[in-house]
Amino acid sequence: MEHTPPPFFNTGPSPLTRLLIFSVLSLALLIADARYKHLDAIRQVAAVAIYPLQRIAAAPASLLSRLGEFFTTHSALRAESARLAQENLASATLTQKTRALEAENASLRKLLEAREQQQTRNTLAQVLYAARDPFTQRIVIDKGAQHEVHNGQPVIDATGVVGQVTRVYPMLAEVTLITDKGHLIPVLNARTGMRLVLAGTGVRGVLELQFVPLNADVQKGDQLVTSGIDGIYTPGLPVAEVTAIEPNPLATFSRVACKPLGGVSNNTRVFVVQGSDALPPRPPEDSEQAPRGRKGRKGG
């Protein structure tokens, strides 16, 4: 304001100096976060600070949807109830069959002395919002470390894999969707049993199979399920369907486009699959915690 003499310049360093200080601080944070990932503690604190605001901001939308639910018509409710009853019947039959198969599978595995398949537990989580970031495909759910959500746990909906927990806060968790650029899932072609890697493209609703040889048996309409060899995704979860194949004779691999089977970005509720901890330990070279491997590497 021009009425008063500016004590602004007398009270400490000049704006340019301050700009430099804060810019250097920000750049240091950026580099520390991108390169060394050392900032989780600060992030957790800031996340707790901003949590009430996030809940308040998410409130109007959930209120609106609740209001919409309140004003659904009688006939719509009845139709839905009938549909659900039918679906329930169908899935009850399936569940009974599954139980019988599970028992059979368990006894067969015992006969073969194979490892027991891991038991999984699902936690229902509400999608609070999609991350407001045009660069990435992420959602934030309302379950966090307090509900035993951990990094790397897969997130599914009723029809398929949605994504993976990539950052956990005390009461929230961030889920990177499978369509996010750079997100990879090991999959299995359900028809042929071929193992492949499915990558997100950053475009909503488009996935791409990577490193598919030109002569590979991949057809339009093939269903891709998780292969489970990573130890993160439970095997057999439906992921995507092949929509287009472009064999490029000049390249080594063909381009295979897929579309996710789960309603990746259209969900309001998702499941976090927990309890995939029954894996055998990794070989010592890969394990960071094995003291022997570490010493050996340092010495060598």
Next chain:
Amino acid sequence: MINFYPGEPQEILKPAQTGFVVFTLLMALLINLLPWAGWGLWVRPDFVALVLLYWCIDQPRKIGFTIPWLLGLLMDVADGSLFGQHALSYTIVAFAGIALHRRVQRFAITPQALHAVPLLLLNDVIVLVIRLVAGSDFPGIWYFLGSLIGGLLWPLLSFVLKLPQRPRADAGHA
């Protein structure tokens, strides 16, 4: 037109205004945190940057650099983006606002908005450059739409944020 001896309105307004500045910044943060999705995400200006810029131009001594920096950190946490990108961009925008405030304050609302748009675009460009360096793809030219909308919102914002001052300031203020 400009009264150089208003004296008392300023002194009476000051304590209340700091609270109001904080309140509006928190509101802007809240609006940014609303579950924007689909095309709303593209149309949405960065409200924190917008309000921050307004206060940097209108009340340069109230804002300083710590507040933009901390707000930027909060935005980064809320977005789950790289730590420090909004902190950097908000700091630079605040600096630009503070550096230009004497010039911009002289203009009427529309030219003020024309000053705000490039600064908001600067905010976008800083975030964009950081994201590109970190390995993201260019999200498309629509990415900059939000800042243009922010420029359109400037007169409204200026009207709303001046409301508590209005009864005390003289009519020629706006």
